[in-house]
Amino acid sequence: MEQEVGGALLARSHQGVKLTALGVSFLPYARRALAAMLEGVAAAQEAQRGLRGRVTYNGPRNLDSQTGKNKVLTSHAQTLQCYI
Helix, strand or coil, rough: HHHHCCCCEEECCCCCCEEEEHHHHHHHHCCCCHHHHHHHHHHHHHHHHHCCCCCCEEEEEEECCCCCEEEEHHHHHHHHHHCC
């Protein structure tokens, strides 16, 4: 990674390891990249277990005359939320 960034991210010594100025400036981006990767892994694992996916509803439409909302679809959505 240091080669890609173009300099040392860490200062290594007998006393330990510290971030360089370059490392400090790179750290927020590295944290976001790691978080995105972890979210992607979690999403893939959920999809593999069948916990994620797309639901298409092709049932009857029963509109509530006062709210204009689809009562049947709303009911199914509430049921689906129970399983998610």
